[in-house]
Amino acid sequence: MRSEAQAFSAAQSGAQHKAATLNEALAAASAAFAARNPLSARQYEQAVEVMPGGNTRSVLFYEPFPLAMAKGEGCRLWDADGHEYLDFIAEFSAGIYGHSHPQIRRAIDAALDGGLNLSGHNLLESRLAKALCERFASLESVRFTNSGTEANLMMLAVAKAFTGRSKIIVFVGGYHGGVLTFGRGHNAVNVPHEFLYAEYNDLDSVRGLLAANPSEVAAILVEPMQGASGCIVGEQDFLAGLRELATAQGVLLLFDEVMTSRLAPGGLQSTLGIKPDLTSLGKYIGGGMSFGAFGGRADIMQLFDPRKSHALQHAGTFNNNVMTMAAGFAGLTEIYTPEAARALSARGEALREAVNARFRAAGVALRFIGIGSLMNLQITDKPVRSVRDIDSSLNGFKDLFFFHLIENGIYLARRGYVVLSLPLTDVQTARFEAVVAAFIDRYAYLLPRSQHAAT
Numbered sequence: 001m002r003s004e005a006q007a008f009s010a011a012q013s014g015a016q017h018k019a020a021t022l023n024e025a026l027a028a029a030s031a032a033f034a035a036r037n038p039l040s041a042r043q044y045e046q047a048v049e050v051m052p053g054g055n056t057r058s059v060l061f062y063e064p065f066p067l068a069m070a071k072g073e074g075c076r077l078w079d080a081d082g083h084e085y086l087d088f089i090a091e092f093s094a095g096i097y098g099h100s101h102p103q104i105r106r107a108i109d110a111a112l113d114g115g116l117n118l119s120g121h122n123l124l125e126s127r128l129a130k131a132l133c134e135r136f137a138s139l140e141s142v143r144f145t146n147s148g149t150e151a152n153l154m155m156l157a158v159a160k161a162f163t164g165r166s167k168i169i170v171f172v173g174g175y176h177g178g179v180l181t182f183g184r185g186h187n188a189v190n191v192p193h194e195f196l197y198a199e200y201n202d203l204d205s206v207r208g209l210l211a212a213n214p215s216e217v218a219a220i221l222v223e224p225m226q227g228a229s230g231c232i233v234g235e236q237d238f239l240a241g242l243r244e245l246a247t248a249q250g251v252l253l254l255f256d257e258v259m260t261s262r263l264a265p266g267g268l269q270s271t272l273g274i275k276p277d278l279t280s281l282g283k284y285i286g287g288g289m290s291f292g293a294f295g296g297r298a299d300i301m302q303l304f305d306p307r308k309s310h311a312l313q314h315a316g317t318f319n320n321n322v323m324t325m326a327a328g329f330a331g332l333t334e335i336y337t338p339e340a341a342r343a344l345s346a347r348g349e350a351l352r353e354a355v356n357a358r359f360r361a362a363g364v365a366l367r368f369i370g371i372g373s374l375m376n377l378q379i380t381d382k383p384v385r386s387v388r389d390i391d392s393s394l395n396g397f398k399d400l401f402f403f404h405l406i407e408n409g410i411y412l413a414r415r416g417y418v419v420l421s422l423p424l425t426d427v428q429t430a431r432f433e434a435v436v437a438a439f440i441d442r443y444a445y446l447l448p449r450s451q452h453a454a455t
Helices: 004-014 022-036 038-048 102-113 125-135 148-163 203-212 236-249 268-272 298-304 322-335 338-362 392-407 426-443
Strands: 069-073 076-079 084-087 141-145 167-171 194-198 217-222 252-256 278-282 292-296 367-371 374-378 417-419
Touching: 022 392, 084 426, 102 322, 125 141, 125 292, 125 322, 141 148, 141 298, 148 167, 148 217, 148 252, 148 278, 148 292, 148 298, 167 203, 194 203, 203 217, 203 236, 217 236, 236 252, 236 268, 292 298, 338 367, 338 374, 338 426, 392 426
Parallel strands: 167 194, 167 217, 217 252, 252 278
Antiparallel strands: 069 076, 076 084, 141 292, 278 292, 367 374, 374 417
């Protein structure tokens, strides 16, 4: 098995030949990747025989084939070919506790000892619900789902029922789950709500939609930071303006904090000082198990109260499954405490600034954007206020960055998405910074140049 140091050394020896173009460098990197990972290639070939494109989760696919992971421990992963990686993607923000955290395992084991499927209310669900309502101030009442996608679907359903209106304002570049994705607008797999498309960080675009659809808009659905589109940060004035507009127009403000709730003890809404009407949660809160939740104002959530006639129905066999309820409570109350949340965000801020200082010093137009422990590489040194500011024709540089980091034992998303988890320490973040520095040294002559003088 190759160590991280051996992988790093191999990469440096490979840098002796300089590719003449980005395409040539990508071809060489892809070929080297394929040569190093024959067992992952074989695993992918077997998957193709029984799964469309060998895939059941679109985001995990990349050319020439995806790595097949065989094991995880702490902040490390091992692939089918035995290569070891530092995990800097953390299950796309769901894996905040690392792999097989002992306290999470104990909680799951204890739940299993009591029975896996109990076919009724259990002793664990209200305990986790109480912890969530105490942690997130806008949650007066909460219900569980199996994913963030489901949580957002239920939020939209209750918003329409509560207001008696049919239209939903969403934002270009938004992502709220596999059937609520708005990367560049309409998507064929989306559920058929009446969506109105506004521009992110553009309050006038929202005003225009509200004016053109008087008394027809039920809700505004927004991420305080657009995660899947590249960690595009919502501006304070924009998000506060949405709150004011929603209140004035009788529209519900829905915050999708499935990804961003980790960024502060009470979610990003607590940092912003904005109270949405409803909030969706997911990812890490289930302790690594399948999880989603939505909640907020009690007068809205009471529509689901089964004691009332004509209550809204919300089914789900595994909504209150004991493994998620146990793991989620242990994680939120014992491990990801408010102090731990603040420390992880500070570590992310420090890493992003350190890496960006490297880019600035080298005079290259690359930057990581984001907040705290969530960040994404962008091939620009200009402000990114919406997905319109991202030039997809430059994604080849993100691909090159990905291959370089994989070659050097750092696992991240192909699109340049980086997520920190609790097991990462200063040792691992220093390693990440060193590998990025080596990427700059290796490919600076190919990278787009900054139009700003280095400071």
